[in-house]
Amino acid sequence: PLVYNGRVYLYTGHDEDGSTYFTMKDWRVWSSADMVNWTDHGSPLSVSSFSWAKSDAWAGQAIYRNGKFYWYVPTTNRSTGRMAIGVAVSDSPTGPFRDALGHPLVENGEIDPTVYIDDNGQAYLYWGNPNLWYVKLNSDMTSYSGSPTKVNLTTSGFGSRSGDANRPTLFEEGPWFYKRGSLYYMVFAAKCCSEFIAYSTSSSPTGPWTYRGTIMSTQGSSFTNHPGIVDFNGGSYFFYHNGALPGGGGFTRSVAVEKFSYNSDGTIPTINMTTTGAPQVGTLNPYVRQEAETIAWESGVETEPSSEGGMNVGFIENGDYIKVKGVAFGTGATSFSARVASGGSGGKIEVRRDGATGTLMGTCDVPGTGGWQNWTTVSCSVTGASGTHDLYLRFTGGSSYLMNVNWWQFTGNGGPTTSPSPTPPASP
Template structure:
């Protein structure tokens, strides 16, 4: 992650300037030892406020994006990632930003997406330019990865409060909840972009949301970031508690509108971010708890990163205490190297970033000597013989080394990447492979001269 400097994807002419800044030591890098960890799950940018969605056998993860060097919640866009194995995450870029909403001024904060009737609805809070208050907008897309468009041309609801979560009950009734310092809900209509009745305030009682001490204006623990779902007939509302620093707590009910019963702490106060935000899903027989912290280099309360843990519900549907780890969730299955894999499918990365590719999707770029990408649990089977990658380089290029089980692990092959005349002028390179058998962690290690070397769009073994 280039913590001190980020150039827009269109500013390739600025690479030379960036190189000077690198030499001046103004760009921070992740240490090599970080490769031992798989949490946080995104390392190419700072991410916050995770909202997972399971669809067609994949987990889609919707996040906010903390700008590098932020000293406030400086957020201009939302991002999407996806995975089939909970460890290798594909970057789908930013299909939704402040500019999507003509009425939005600032603050691309915590939202959630949901699918209904073949469309995807993404509810997000942002500041209304006309009123200066926080409002909830809704964007819609035919695809979980966008692009999304403003469904209304105006806020869906507006009362100055934030952090929407959306839930569809078994009877088809959809609910939108949000709030800080209060907690509200509306009953969404089947079109998901309008609602019946008016906003209803949920009573924040100590029986329902725990007791806060030392703040007469906030008698309960509820702070912000509600996440509502139903499991085995029980309704859950998981939320960021107290402030500051926040911890994650939860309450349950037998109705989507309460009354709620406080059940206790899930994730105690920990990590280097004074906020936290949760998203919970079941996937492939496991339960997963997404959150954020400030664990990456340069991270903190305004430069956060999303992480995930696997957990098991207790008797009666209780949620256990979950602590932050650097190991993260275990891999579900393996990754198939014999089909095209996007280069931006990453378990861990050092140095690189991603950008929009001229051939569709995203590509890995900003590659310098010694940078690498880790792909976890690659099932080579009896053995790979050839490696092919789609690459581009406005410079003289470099080398793409294939390493097994470590950035300096056994060398399985090396592809030479030539200059192609442009950072989006693509060509395909191939090289022979030896020793890639069984299930291994694959490291794409990038080597060469000084400055930026080349971009990688996709790769495949045969």
């Protein structure tokens, strides 16, 4: 996660469908203004973005500095066969990103970079499995001073592991390094396998560290877990992964988030996985254009790059639906419009309230447009769209793919009763 300009941007890996190993070819970006409706920004970075890389788009982290976004990622160096840390750069949090160097930033066969810029402007890059390393990054964020330093992993600093003489501490991988107040935190995946999430703290960015215990115990049907912690809009949020979605497991993982509060002494409470996740921050405004790929929950649909920029929702079949949470209709909407395309015979968009089979507020007919990227706008009247409700767009029609949807918007009498943050326009 990265907080920027009133939104949380989430930089993820991507397990390939049906994977039986860590088969990962690209990275993806999502963003949210309310912690429940997430906009899919697609894949602005992949293994092929690095001419020197051959495989393994594994766990990275992005950070903002001086008008640019830097994304540190581990991937396998084609020429050496070892894991190396690359850095990509963009002018936008959603990319596109490009290789900043044309070669690895650091390479010692270890993975999982985490990056933080201290209050005095000094940036640090930590990474490692099975060891933990750091370098001091220069202000350009693409070079460093000195040589990589290996952290002294002590049991007092990182907990005690039994039964493995080669790894006496709990540190495994996936470090997440940050500062809160005057305290530095090193959150990490502990004791494979299955992993849990633990953490250590220090009064210095380079240690020595003091082990603080477990944040999230082993749970969630994935034998790995990785942490990410940010503060946003007055709350603290813990990101992690599990295998909780249908078909999920240790090689087909999904990202989840929980809201939490630090203890008064700065320690982190025990956090458990839930199916509800974080509560919504504010509401969503239906009277501005909302990307169809802004979703709280979906069934059956996928996303793809759109000819009109950004992403669109596609591969829609009869009975599929999209849920958008906490939509503030205010005094009432009178019509619904959607940007659609269909290379088939089209179908219908049912505009429903509070459930996939909830109150039907309106139905929009979608015609065939002669191509899956031949876009047109359809509109229909709606009734009963007032107050704040969860919105369900349910798609119906024939037995094959029905339509693509790029964006939607309501029009109405008075607009929302609150002032939520609209989804930003899609990146070019």
